[in-house]
Structure formats: structure tokens, C-alpha cells
Amino acid sequence: MTTTVAAADAAHFLSLVPHLLGFRPEQSLVVVPFAGSRSLGAMRVDLPGGGLDQLDSAAATIIGMVCRIPDADAATAVVYTADSAADGLPGARVLAAVGRAADVCGIRVVDLLTVASDGWGSHLDVEHPAGGRPLSRIADAAAQHPTAFETPPVLEHQAAGADLPHRSASERRVIGGALRSLEDALAVVSGMPRVGGGRRRDRAGGRGVDPASLAIACELDDPPRVFEDALALGPEALDPARVALLVWCLSRPGLRDVALVQWATSRDGGDDALDAQLRWEEGEDYPERLGAIMWGDGARPDAERLGAALALVRHVAALAPRRLRPGPLALCAWLSWALGRSTHAASYAQRALEIDPDHGLAEIMASFVQVGHLPDWAFRRRGHVR
Template identity: 35%
Template sequence: MLDARGMTAIIRAASAHDFLALVPTLAGFRPERSLLCIVFSGNRSVGVLRHDLPLAEVDHDRLVAAVIGTICRIVDIDAIVPVIYTDARFADNGGMPERALLELVADRAGQAGFVVRDALCQAADGWSSLLDPDAPAMGHPLVLIESSAAVNDVPDGDRIAAGDRPGAGLPPANPARAASVAAALAEFRDLPSLEGAMSELGRDADPVELVETLIARPRRRPVDARRLAWFVHLASRPPFRDAMMLQIAFGRMVGELAHEVSHAPHDTAAAEIAAADLDHDDRGHAERADLDEVLARLIMGRSMLRPDRARVERALAVLGDAIAHAPAAGRSGSLCIAGWLAWTQGRGSVAGAFLDSALECDPAHSMSSLLAEYIGSGALPEWVFVRPERTDEHHGAISGP
């Protein structure tokens, strides 16, 4: 999963332990039991590719082939730093844990033409570099990472707290606001009162107008509880959910088109993903005249049309508010939208966490299940492999180690 996180400053890592101290800032969370590949274009970090550590050595070759294949698709990448995070210990292994996997990644990356600037392992009791012949067999102490001064240059808004994990950044819930959202949701579910409830929303009763009201421009104040509840209510209905998330990413016109085809009595996008058998092969040689299929391909990331990042970020903020204040039983649709939106920005780990939460709330939520399997298989939207325009680049960079 490719995790790309915008930063607001250029930060330089003078040493390997400084670099390790800054990796959570790049990823947006603190990795655990993961293989990360930080990819570079020149001295600018472009993103972080993350995979779970394989359970068995027999799976190493397949994983590394997938990782290097993905990196080869990213435009203008010339260097990488693979990092393994493991809860194993140097002391228990008699040396670096997961050394064979790290060596395989470094070797394959070099064969593919990438400069391997370093190859690091951070274990439960120490860290080390594969490329440092003088590294102690039992690793360097973790305190070097924990006390690194490099993080002092990270702006406060970009710093990662000790317990931050993918998808854990929901705002704290306000009990009174949560009660108001729950009351409005109950009213919306009560069909005899639905017309009256909608009349109070005015033009925002229309899903297209609602989305534009919520995310078209930066908000100066929180969304009122009733509109937040109406969004959560619509997100729980598959045709509205799919159309709204497409509108958020690609604009009002796409949303209107999506709503035109959303009256079909089936979950179109989920059906398309299921029919794809989670196959990443490009089957788009024939023209796709059917609008329904075109929209499904957008959901699956089979397009070079790049989502509007500013709209997506504003929507994720609104969704965080909605998820935090909605009853658990009503969160799945909103979590599903948040997961897909995170994925459109290359944040696969965050997307997976949102989708896992959706399935915890409703194990039968079919779209979350299909997206979790699709994204978990390593699928990435085609647009993430093309460098964005200068105004949309990640402004932060880490050079080094």
C-alpha cells in the first residue's frame, strides 16, 4: 500500500537513526510489523510503500516482486530506502531479524536500477543498517532514534504521537453533539417523519447539494448536527454512498452522473469489483461506453483522472467528525467512504484501517469487504503512479539518510 502524506517543511536526516526517527512523519503513523519502502525522486521523498511482514519465508519472493514491481510504475523514482519494523529481537535471533527479507529487497531494487541509499531494520530491542559493515551484531540502541533531534524540525501539525496508528486520528466526540446526531438519524429512519426532517434541510436534502455544501470550500465552523446526520444516513445507502464519494473526489458533474445511474436496484460498484475478481489486469482496450462501468472504473482506480486533493482532504475532515459522533451501528457507510478516499490519495494503510473499522461495525458490509480485499491485495489507483502538478506535490521532503 502506498502511503503518501503531505508535509509542510523540508527536513534533512543526517544519519540513519535520524532517518528512522522521521519515517513515522513520512508515513503518517508509527509502523508495526511492516516492510516499508521510502521512495525518492532525487532528494525528495515521494511516498512510502507498506506491506505486512510475511508470515513465512516462502512468501518473501512473491512479496518482494510485488513491491519492486509497484515501485517501477512510479514515475521519476530513482532511489529507495527499505525499512523493516518487527517485534522480534536482535538478542533472540543472534543478529538482525528479517535479514533475509531485507537483503532480498535491496538486491532486487538494485537489479531494477534503483539506488539503495540504506536498508534498515528496527526491532524490539535495537536497530541496524544492512549496509553498515561496522554495525554491532546486536544492533544500535533504540534510544538513538527516540532522542533524535531531527524531529525538532518537524512542524507541530505534522508530528506523529507515540500511539498513532493508521486510521486512529478521529476527533474526540462531544456527547451533546453525538446525542443530536443520533436523534436526527433516528428521525431520518422513521419514514413517517422523513419528509418533515428533509424539509428543514432545504436544498441540502439533495445529496449533490449536500456534498458541495460540506466540502466545496474550507469550512470556518463545524457542520451542524442535522446535516452531519443526513450525510451519515445517505452514506448508509449504497447508491447514494457510491455517488457521493465519486462526487467528493471528482467533482459535482461526476456526482450528478453517478446519481443518474444510482437508481438501479443493485450495488453497482460492489458488483463491478466482485466481477473483476480483484484482477489488476488492464482490460480497458475496448471502449467503455456504458456510464455505469465508467463510474465503477473510477471507484476501482482504473483511470488517470486524478481526484481533487483539496476536496478529498476537506471531506476526510467532515467524515472524521461524522464517524466520531455517529452511533457505531450507523458508521459503516461513512467509514467505507473514508477508506476509499484515503486510498485515492495513496494512503493504503489508512484506507485499510478505515475499512477494518467499517467491518467491525457491520461484518456484512459488502462494499467495505470488497474494497478491503481489493486494496489489501496491493491494488493502487493508476493516478498515483503519475507525478502531480507542482501545486499538488507533497511539500515536505526528507533527504538522507
Template identity: 30%
Template sequence: MTKQITVRAVGGHEFLALLPQLAGTSLRRSLVCVAFRGSTVIGVLRHDLPRRMADHPVLVAAMVGAVCRIEQAEGVIVTVYTDREYPRSAAAAERRLIERASARLEDAGFEVRDGFIVASTGWGSVIDPTVPVRGRELELIDAAAAELPVLAELAEEPPPPSSDRARAARLRRRLVALREHGSIEWLQRELGGQIDPIELVERVLHEPAATAAQGAWFAELSASAVFRDAIVLQIAFGTSVGEIALQGVAGFSPTGDDAADASLRDASGGSEEFVTELYLGRTRLRPETKRVEAGIEFVERLLVDLPRSYRPGVHCVAGWLHWALGRGSRAGSHLDRALEIDPDHAMARLLDTYLGSGALPEWAFVREDERRELLGGR
């Protein structure tokens, strides 16, 4: 979150009523850290709760590291959202997580102003000795939320696109034909110049609806780790980065001749390290939001028509793209679906572990003026 908002909430229930609007999303199974300068909110960080307590130290380290990079942050409030009952015991996982996070934040020089737990049966502050055993009533938060002005649209997960039987049948026929007759000649006849992964990605980003052949070839490429990584990076950063990611792949040669693209390829040296840093978000070069949104729209429309066994790779693409825009919950949802279909899917497992650790991309902390500077004033 980049908008600065002065908070004048006088009670914990009022702060918690405001928090989903500050975060820009509904909050479930989350660790949320709000950073303040005085009474002004200058940053909101949200992480998915890990499934195991053993992963809490990694999560807290990631969160504290992120808070340390928020300029001029002085104080913080930590909140845990859980779908379990309000914890009565001091040894409960939610209380221990807040204690661990608070200790690490204080060690880093921040004033921890409060810690809240919002559970399925109640809520409370961990520093308030008057909280009932079962927590305070959730209706207090709901009532305060109803009186708040709307600061922003909540990023609720939209309903998935509806499937179409005829469209799904055409896609299924192309997938079967691709597996049976997937020679270069067949692909060229079906796709023309779009057999090239770079051309295919650009076409599906800029056309309202893909053909069955395009969807089938995209799904097939997404099943390959090398092509899948190149696809998400091309969607996020453009064709030149896609070409860099594909260098060394048999049968592929860069086709771009734009001077800026050539400069980027030269600067990267086509190195595997460069691609890895981009993929893990260890760069301050922010993805192009419109391209990422277009990519999400395409892959989520494709997923509803794909046969189940073909979906894990495409779910990985969707998960990474959501993560690139800071939508950790939606990213996690796609990875969960991939692992439900194929529990041994290597990339889904790796992404689930990495994103579940609370990893945030470097570009999440880039100010608008710095972003323009990185892009040469554009």
C-alpha cells in the same frame, strides 16, 4: 513525498531517525521504500504490512511498480517496521520480505543500498554481519532524532472529535425517525432540497456543522454501496463526477448545468468503467485536497455521534478519503473499525484488501506542473 532532500546521514541510526520526517508520518507496521537520485531523496513510499506472509508478493509488486514510476530514481533503501521482537532467524517474515523486495528492485534495475528492520526491541541492517542477535539499541535512533532539525510536521493521527450527548441524542432520534417514517414527504419536510444526495454532500462540505437530519441522511446513504461510492467521488472530484456516478440510479437525474461539468459528463459517457477507474485511483486527475479535508472533518465528527451499528458505511467513506490523500494508516484504521463492527461488511472487506495490497492512486505521482496541465492551466 515530493520535496527533494539531500541525505548526508553517516550511520543507519541517523537515516532511521530521519525517515519518519521524510515519510511525513510516524511509522508502525510498515514497509517503506526510499528512492534516491545520487544522495538526494526523490521519493518515499510507505505501505501497511499485510497480516499474512502470503500477501507479501502482492505488496512487493505494488511497491516495485510504484518505484518504477518515480522519475530518475537510481537507488533505494528498504525498511520494515514491525511491532514484533527483532527477528533472529533468517527465515523470519521481516527478513524474507526485505529479501523479496530487494531482489525484485534489483531485477527492475535499481541499486539496493541497504535494508533495515526496526522492531519493538531493536533495529539492524540486514547486510551488516555485526548486528547483535537482539538488534541494536533503539535509543540510538531516538538520540539521533532529538538532534535533527524538524523538516516537516509529522502526520500523527489527531485525536477524534469529542462527542456531545445532546447532539448524539438528536442524531439518534433522527435516525430512528428516518427508518420509521422515511417517505419522500418526510425527507422533504426534514431536509428540503437536500434530499438530493448531490445537494446534501455540497451542504455538509461547506457548512461548519451539519444538522441532525443531515447527518442521519448522510449515514443512511453511506449504508448503500451505490450512494457511498458516489459520495466519495463527489467529495474528491466535484459535483459533476458525483452526478456521473449516480447516473442510472432510480429517481436521480443530473441537476448541474455548468458547461465544464456538462463537458465532463459527455466525455465520460456516464460509463461504469469511468467511475470504477476513479474509485480505484487509476487516473492522473488529482482530487481537490480542500474538499477531501472538509469531507474527512465532517465524517469523523459524524462518527463520534453515530450509534455503533450505523458506522461501517461512514468508516468506509472516511477510509477512502484518507487513502486519496496518501494516508494509508488512517485509512486502514477506519476499515479495521468497520470490520470490527460488521466482519461481513462487503465494501469494508474489498477496500481493506485493495488498500492493504499496497495500492496507490495514480494521482500520487502527478507533478504540480502536470496537475495544472490536466486542469487546463488552473
């Protein structure tokens, strides 16, 4: 459903920007593209610094993103900074670079704004007061024009919410025990080795394989069913054996990629991805249509499904033993990136690389964020402000 909100003035517009982003930006450059008088979402990058060349390069990158959006013909840019406006609005050099890049690309500049620590204003308003306008004007505008956006609560800043859920040491020990039992069962059933190293539990003394772990291990006959059932149950309903099974799966690249495609598409998509993975292991080419999903070039995934998958994998990562945490963390990075949360994606990828510096998916996600690569569906937004 598309939401349209009429912005009464610049202060009201600034009160809406956090709702477009889902968080309150800090030390950021935010660009809101427009098609005519309607906004097409919002994009944020870290506030660029450096000399003129660096500023022009950063501005060209973000205006280039605007140019990729169908029907976008105008934009407003906003600098968010902790600097003071007492001696003039900060961010003038950054916004001037944005203006130059927009002019080169034929993008009309609607406004160039700064929100500083103690005031705000427009760089196109020659009569703005010294020190900027009071920040209270933005809050007052929000109160006078309640937002019609149906969004989750706005987070305090762009990095908020990236921490994994807190899980106690005792909870993690339970998962560790369930994982050891699962790996023992898999070794008996199919001779599968442990993932991520570590010593196998000694089975001397006549102790056998746990029947419950054996039953869970047998569910690997149908991995897409494992992934779909877990998504339907949700993180809080998963028992330790099922969490252990997900930890094990997401630590194996082939199965992790099946989960990625499935959660971005459907159960049928998971079946296709599993079949493609098995064929690839036998020497066949991996289908481009499935690879396109992983690179962000496929059809737009369902955001609610991606969000549910992210909540699930965050839960799994929080409980996983450190040696097996990079797989779930890297998948958290991909799901965050697919949802347009590049700051979160970078955080998850970095944590995975701190454990395993050679982790493939984590390296890919870190490079995506570093070069500003976004999924193609990020340029096909639904909600807008006018």
C-alpha cells in the same frame, strides 16, 4: 509545494522516515523509493513472515510498487521490529528478499536498515557494532537537523488515529431522533422507506411531521449541494438534522457514491456523478471516467479536500445508529485508502463488515487492502528527501 531535505547520514535519514509516512512504523517493512538522490515518498507494509517463498512474494509486491513510480531507479528498505538487536540485526531474511527483488527489477539498493527495539544499523555496513548503534543517535540526528517538512504531527504508530471520535450516548440519541423525524418526513413527501430496517415511529394521536425535518428532507432535491455545504461547514458546525441527513444519504449506495466522487473532485463532479447515477438506474452504462475515480485510476484528488471529507464522515459515523453505520464507515475506508492510509482503511472496512457482512463497498475496500492495491495517484508523490 515540493520539500527537499538533505539527509546527512543513515541516522538522519531514519529520523525523516516517520515524517514521510506521517506515523512511526511498528512491525513494518518500509521502502523509500528514489529518483537519483531524491526520495519519492515512502511505502509501508506489515512486516512479512513465513518461509522463503512468502518473503520473496512480499518483497516482489513492494518492489513492484516501486517500479510503478515514474523515474524511480533506487530504494532504501527499513525493517521496524520489536525484536532485539543484541544477537545481530533482525530482519536480515526480509531485507535479503527485498534485495533480490530489487536486483531482478533493476532497482538499485541504496541501503538495507533495521530499527530494532534496542538498536539500529545497516545490513550493508560490515563494521556495524554488535547490538547495533544506539537508538539515541536517530533522535540526536533529528535534533541536529530540524525537519523542513510541513506535515501534521507524526502519529505514534500506523494504526493511530483510526478510532472514531468519541460521542456520548445522549448525542447519538439526539441524532437517532432527528433521523426518525427525517424518515417520517420522507415517507410523507415521497413514500421513501426506512434504510437498514427497524420500526417506524407510531404517528397515531394526531401528531404531524416536524416542519424542520420536512425542510431538511426537501434539500434532497439537490444532493450535491447537501454534500458541498456539509464539507464547507465542517463537522462541528453541523446541527443534528443535517447530521441525520448525511447518515441517511451515506447509507444509500447511490448517494454515497455521488458523495465519494464529489469529495474526490468538485461540486461539478458531484453533479456529473448524480446524473450518471440516475442514468445508470435507467439502464445506461456508468461512465468509465467516473468509475476510474472510485477505483483509484483518475486524476490525483486534492488531499486537503479528502482530509476534510474524512473528518466529516468520521463525525457522521460516530453519531450514526449502528444499523446505518456501515455506509459512513465504508466511505471512511475509501477516503483513508485514497489518502494512502491503508491500515486505517482496513480498520474502517472491518468495522463496517462486522455490522453488515455483505456491505459492498466495505468488501471492496477490505479486498483492496488485502491484495495491496493502491490508487494510481499514490505513485505520483510530491515531497522528497535526498
